Amino acid sequence: MKEDFLHYLWKFKKFDTLNLKSAQGEIITILKIGDYLELSGPDFFNAHIEIGHQKWAGNVEIHLKSSDWYLHNHENDPAYQNVILHVVWENDTAIFREDNTEIPVLILKDYVSKEIIHNYTALITPKTWISCEKQIQDTNQFVFKSWQERLFLERLERKSKFIYDLLEETNQDWEAVLFCLLAKNFGLNTNGNSFLQIAKSIPFSIIRKESFENENLEALFFGNAGLLNAEKEDVYFKDLNFRYFYLLHKYQLERTFVDPVQFFKLRPDNFPTIRLSQLAGLYHKYQNLFSKICHLKSLESVYELFDISASNYWLNHYQFDKESPKKAKSLSKSFLDLIVINTIIPIQFAYSATLGEPDIESLIDFMNEVAPEKNAIIDKFISFGIKSKNAFESQTLLELKNEYCNNKSCLKCAIGIDLLKNN
Template identity: 80%
Template sequence: MKEDFLHYLWKFRKFDNLNLKTAQNELITIIKPGDYLELSGPDFFNAHIKIGDQKWAGNVEIHLKSSDWYLHNHEKDPAYENVILHVVWENDTAIFRENNTEIPVLVLKDYVSQEIIENYYALVSPKTWISCERQLNEIDEFIFKNWQERLFFERLERKSAFVYELLEETNQDWEAVLFCMLAKNFGLNTNGNSFLQIAKSIPFSIIRKESFEAGSLEALFLGTAGLLDGEKEDVYFKDLKFKYFFLLHKYQLVKTHVDPVLFFKLRPDNFPTIRLSQLAEIYHKHQNLFSKIIALKSAKEVYNLLNVSSSEYWKNHYQFDKESSKKAKPLSKSFLDLIIINTIIPIQFAYSNTIGESVTEDLIDFMVEVDSEKNAVIDKFNSFGIKSANAFESQSLLELKNEYCNNKACLKCAVGIELLKNN
């Protein structure tokens, strides 16, 4: 049994509320269970409880065993001095306040039905992909849709934490933050960290100054990536290498080390040479890109704005010195969908928070236009009858699986709580 089960029992009063007594044999009447706080300090804040003939207002702390109070060092924390009731599953020791008065204890196991306990174990115990996979499609659609919205914004909150980190690193330069985010996501999972290191290695002021010449940006990106090291017969390679070292000298840059970019197991269109060239073309085509990104309201606008291809050389190359059949290499719709999900929407969300604007409905409408992601997690939910029609739904399902199902956090999940209620 986990403590979150006791939190659930107390929050929803899933126990016999009649004739409750403390371990000290005083009658308990719960007027208000308090507000559940998932922060440091007592579990439930501002509870109203009558113990014996005395009404109390204060906090409630919950543990599996009463001795956990000392295990967690609550006796040393002033935040726990206002605890009016200690709710436990097992009462194995008395707990005293600083003034030497004993804290009343409610032993919850004496008032919980065996049926509720069995339902709890039936939910959290199965060794399946997710605990509720056989019951998931029984959840009321209204409840599930509301939960999906909450999950979507929880995921955005986590993603925006990285945006705020970059803001601190760039002295609140949103253009530089966008550049770092775009670079990272142009590298996908394989080269994302390397591309981010490349972006962080080049002051964005230089990107601004050199954006009028796409070849200069390409030389900077490929040179910083280490792709211009060594010697080759290729004329374009020599030209980029000359430009790169000229720019190092011009801006007095020190050639920095970044993690090697990888080609292995990548589809050719995702080779770092192609993606870095496309990134250079974007910044050549668009000055003040951040203001344009913030103004976007639909996927179609993204496809129009970021309609770029790699430079001319890469139309018949994937690597230097290796000519291939000629093929234009524009940013594909599926790739731009990933940029919307992982760059544009998080940037818009974080920016709206910093200026105090609410764009929740706009972001949902935006994501509904984007195709659902296709991966093993989404396929598995689909097999349980939970379809993902768009990126709003697929992002919600990924958050559900990664942050709730994987952590067996059923009692913090609207689905788990609803299933226990129904049972």
């Protein structure tokens, strides 16, 4: 038994409300359950309750045991002086106010049906992966779809925190924020943090000034990535090395040492050399990328904007000094789908939120065009009969699993509440 189950019972009145009596023997009539704000202080605010023949307006506190009042030190907190009813599962001690009057107690277990307790126990009993894995297909589809929209919004709000932190670090420069976010996501999971460190180590004002020469951008990126440290006979390598130290001197920059970029287990097209060259090519091609990103509304427009390739040297190289068969290193559609999911949609949302006008429906429509991700979590949901047709649906499932299922927050989840209500 968990306290959030008692919150659920009270919030949705899942108990016999017609024959309530306090532990002190007085008849209780619930006129208004109160507002469940999940803030510090009592659990339900501004409840209206008739106890005996007296109407009360105040707060309701809920505990598994009445002695939890003292365990949580509520007797020392003025916020709890206005509690008019103490709702508990077990009443093991009396609780008094400062004026020595006893707080009325409702023992909830006396009014809850065995069926509801059985359904709750079945829902929270540990399964192999998620608590509702055998029931999730039975969720009301309207509830499921509405919850997905809420999960999508929560995911964007959570991702926005990282963006707003970058905004503070860059003195409110949205172009610089976009550069950092793109760099991180060009590095994917393996090199994302290293690429982010590279982006943060180069003032964006320098990127703006040097964007007219693609080789200078590559020199800065490769140099700060530690990819120009070795001695090589390669002519292009030597040219980038010369440019790098020239730019360090020109802008009075110190050499930066980031976490080493990785090649291990990566497909050649995802090698850090290729991705950094493509990132340099993007900023060589566009000097005002943020405004263009903000106006993207379709997947096709993304593919057109990001129609770039690594520089000519990389046509027949994946690494310095090692020639390979000639192949253009352009950005694939599958890679750009990830850029939409992890960069474009989040930064569009964060920017529009600062203006007070986030258009969630348009962002959902945008995500509906993008193919769903393929990973272990999405595959597992498929095994339970929950298939994702697009990235909007797959992103909401990731949020569901990571933020609710993993935390056993079934009674904060619309799916869990619907299953508990209908079973």
